[in-house]
Each structure stands twice: as C-alpha cells, then as structure tokens.
Amino acid sequence: MENAAVLKEWYERVDSNRSGNITAVQLQRALAVGNLEFSLSIVQQMIRMYDFDGNGTMSFEEFVALNKFLLKVQNVFTLLERGRGYLSPDEVYEGLANLGFSLDSPAFLTVCESFDKNKMGMVRLDEFISLCIFVQSARNLFNSFDTTKQGRITLDFNQFVYCTANCRI
Numbered sequence: 266m267e268n269a270a271v272l273k274e275w276y277e278r279v280d281s282n283r284s285g286n287i288t289a290v291q292l293q294r295a296l297a298v299g300n301l302e303f304s305l306s307i308v309q310q311m312i313r314m315y316d317f318d319g320n321g322t323m324s325f326e327e328f329v330a331l332n333k334f335l336l337k338v339q340n341v342f343t344l345l346e347r348g349r350g351y352l353s354p355d356e357v358y359e360g361l362a363n364l365g366f367s368l369d370s371p372a373f374l375t376v377c378e379s380f381d382k383n384k385m386g387m388v389r390l391d392e393f394i395s396l397c398i399f400v401q402s403a404r405n406l407f408n409s410f411d412t413t414k415q416g417r418i419t420l421d422f423n424q425f426v427y428c429t430a431n432c433r434i
C-alpha cells in the first residue's frame with residue numbers, strides 16, 4: 266500500500282471502533298485478510314517497533330512508519346522470489362543483506378530455521394517479514410544497550426532476561 270489515501274482508508278477499516286488506535290489483534294486480523302499470517306507475538310513486535318508514544322497500539326502515523334518498513338521488506342522479497350512465492354535460505358540471506366543486516370552463519374541459520382515453519386527451505390513472504398521484524402527488533406534492542414556504538418555489549422543476567430523476553434517469537 267503506497268498511496269496515502271488508500272492507506273488511510275485501510276487503517277480506518279481496521280480501526281473498526283474508531284478509537285484512533287489499532288490493537289495487535291485488529292492488525293493481525295487485517296493482515297490475515299491479505300493472506301499474511303503472523304503470530305500475535307510478531308504483530309506485537311511490529312507495534313513495539315513503531316509505537317512512538319508507547320501506548321501499546323498503532324496510531325495512523327505510527328502505522329504509516331510500520332507500512333514503510335513492510336513495503337521495503339516486501340520489495341526485497343519480490344525482487345528475489347522471481348515468481349515462485351518463496352525464497353531459498355541463500356536468497357533470505359541476500360534479502361537480509363539488502364536490508365542492511367549481515368549475520369554470520371550460526372546466527373543466520375538459527376534465525377532462518379526458526380521462521381521456516383514447514384522446514385522445507387522455502388520461506389514465504391509472511392515468514393520473511395516475521396524474520397525481518399525479529400532481526401530489526403533485535404537490532405534496535407542491541408543498539409539501546411550499545412550506547413558507545415562499539416558493536417559489542419555486556420549484559421548482566423537481568424538484562425539478558427529482559428532481552429530474551431523482548432525478542433521472543
């Protein structure tokens with residue numbers, strides 16, 4: 266969805282009770298209508314990424330920012346899938362690199378496997394988006410601890426628990 270008016274219309278349909286905010290459940294249901302199946306925790310993660318006022322729901326402005334991210338991910342997917350509807354692990358790797366994430370093999374394979382639901386090495390669009398949401402959230406969380414921008418952080422046990430709870434999928 267690139268057109269602002271179309272986006273607004275879509276948003277207002279999802280915000281069925283006209284609260285000016287959409288919840289994770291409303292967003293999950295609306296995306297499923299477009300054939301994108303996301304777990305509730307991924308949808309919550311999407312909201313957390315762009316919930317600028319921290320109220321746990323998406324205003325239209327926050328949704329516009331989320332949509333921009335989703336479009337970017339979708340474009341990368343479309344570029345690589347070449348009409349098959351899925352990406353191979355190598356292509357997922359390339360896609361992540363296109364989005365600015367260069368993971369090493371152990372990290373990449375673990376992430377890739379956990380999002381390839383049927384374990385056939387074929388990653389569909391919703392799985393690829395989920396994977397990108399996870400990696401972007403992990404990146405944001407990491408950056409919040411990496412205050413000196415050294416690319417390395419030290420965590421105590423409580424901080425580690427905080428991080429894993431935040432990144433659960």
Ligand SMILES: [Ca+2]
Binds near residue numbers: 318
């Ligand atoms: Ca919000």
